[in-house]
Amino acid sequence: MSQEPDTTTAEYQPTAPGVYARAQARGQQVLRASLLDVAARLLAAEGPAALTMRRIAAEAGCSTMVLYKHFGSKDAIAAALYLEGFARLKLHLDAVPRASDPAEYLAAVGQAYRESALAEPNFYDVMHGPGIPGYSPDAHARTAARQSLAALRIAAQRCIDAGIFRLTADPEEITDVLWAAAHGIISLERAGHIAPVTAAVRYRTITAAAAAAFAVTPAPASAA
Numbered sequence: 001m002s003q004e005p006d007t008t009t010a011e012y013q014p015t016a017p018g019v020y021a022r023a024q025a026r027g028q029q030v031l032r033a034s035l036l037d038v039a040a041r042l043l044a045a046e047g048p049a050a051l052t053m054r055r056i057a058a059e060a061g062c063s064t065m066v067l068y069k070h071f072g073s074k075d076a077i078a079a080a081l082y083l084e085g086f087a088r089l090k091l092h093l094d095a096v097p098r099a100s101d102p103a104e105y106l107a108a109v110g111q112a113y114r115e116s117a118l119a120e121p122n123f124y125d126v127m128h129g130p131g132i133p134g135y136s137p138d139a140h141a142r143t144a145a146r147q148s149l150a151a152l153r154i155a156a157q158r159c160i161d162a163g164i165f166r167l168t169a170d171p172e173e174i175t176d177v178l179w180a181a182a183h184g185i186i187s188l189e190r191a192g193h194i195a196p197v198t199a200a201v202r203y204r205t206i207t208a209a210a211a212a213a214f215a216v217t218p219a220p221a222s223a224a
Helices: 021-028 030-048 051-061 062-069 074-094 102-119 121-128 139-147 150-159 169-191 196-212
Strands: none
Touching: 021 196, 030 051, 030 074, 030 121, 051 062, 074 102, 074 121, 074 139, 074 150, 102 121, 102 150, 102 169, 102 196, 121 169, 150 169, 169 196
């Protein structure tokens, strides 16, 4: 295992002091998630160069051995960040109450996707972009990413079953199209091209337009 540069100095002050001690008291799963929060924050603030075992440990207030115990290596942390992001997204979408109206449920799941993306921007970048050079999600990670959107597929299928979407519509295609539409507007918002207040309106417009592509076309009125 290669030696990492020691970036800690006498003047160094972590931005998240006590993270390790507080999380440890709450359990191993919370500790692991807290360490990933620290890694994601460092990655977003300072880039991949900051994603070293020494730096993450210093920021979290623990030893590097704690990181090796939970992740094994720096490369494993990259994979864990990717999976953690989609796991948090899944929890967020799965928490949406299943409204009796399928269209309302679909809209609520779509709104929850945007809320999750904006609430977890550091993880969102790892999930959808080259946040960590050299890391490429494997088949297992890609499968986990798609499974995170289970609530969206369920919502799409409910709209098909209710006759809102065409019976021949494919819930997988609906999921992909809505995912792409949502990601596009969120990316523009996060890049500063659209103000947050306006972006919320644009988000509803573009996702509604994407959903409309699968809607049942009303029968034309008969001629008088």
